[in-house]
Amino acid sequence: MINPLRPLNAVLLLLCAGFSASALAHNPMCECKAIDAEQIKCTGGFSDGSGAPGVTLDVIGYDETILVPGKLGADSTLTFKKPGAEFYVLFDAGPGHVVEIDQADIEAP
Numbered sequence: 001m002i003n004p005l006r007p008l009n010a011v012l013l014l015l016c017a018g019f020s021a022s023a024l025a026h027n028p029m030c031e032c033k034a035i036d037a038e039q040i041k042c043t044g045g046f047s048d049g050s051g052a053p054g055v056t057l058d059v060i061g062y063d064e065t066i067l068v069p070g071k072l073g074a075d076s077t078l079t080f081k082k083p084g085a086e087f088y089v090l091f092d093a094g095p096g097h098v099v100e101i102d103q104a105d106i107e108a109p
Contacts, residue, residue, distance in 0.1 A: 026050065030057070030091035030099040033107045034082070040106060041079045044072050044091045044099075051076035056092045061085045 026046040035041050044052040057078050059068035067083045089106075091099040 028052075028091060028093050028097040028099050030089070030101060032089050032101050032105075034109045035079065036109050038082055039079055040082050041077055042072075042089055042091070042101075043077045044093075045076050046093075046097075052091075052093060056090075058090045058092070059083060059087050060090055061087050 026048040028044070029047055030042060030044040032040055032042040042057055044055055044057060046052065052072050053074050053076050055072045055076075057070050057072050058066050059070070059080060061067050061083070062085070067085065067087055068080045070078045070080065072078050087103050089101040091101075
């Protein structure tokens with residue numbers, strides 16, 4: 001005899017698996033602040049509180065050229081000289097874990 005609850009159990013198992021995966025998800029976070037008129041410091045990490053050492057953080061011109069190629073250091077930061085051209089910062093920790101920060105959104109010192 002087939003257990004009438006078997007399909008329900010399978011659905012519940014799938015739902016629980018989906019919820020546990022989303023509970024483990026972590027969103028990328030990146031913040032950039034001007035230290036002074038010449039230097040900008042960016043800090044990257046994830047919403048679960050973990051850092052992002054070694055993650056790519058590039059400074060890219062509006063014409064899509066990479067002005068400052070970089071990776072976050074052991075302290076999950078990167079400091080760079082402010083480019084003369086218009087730019088944005090791209091924090092790229094892989095598919096679905098990308099943050100873009102436009103120069104207009106970088107806090108002044």
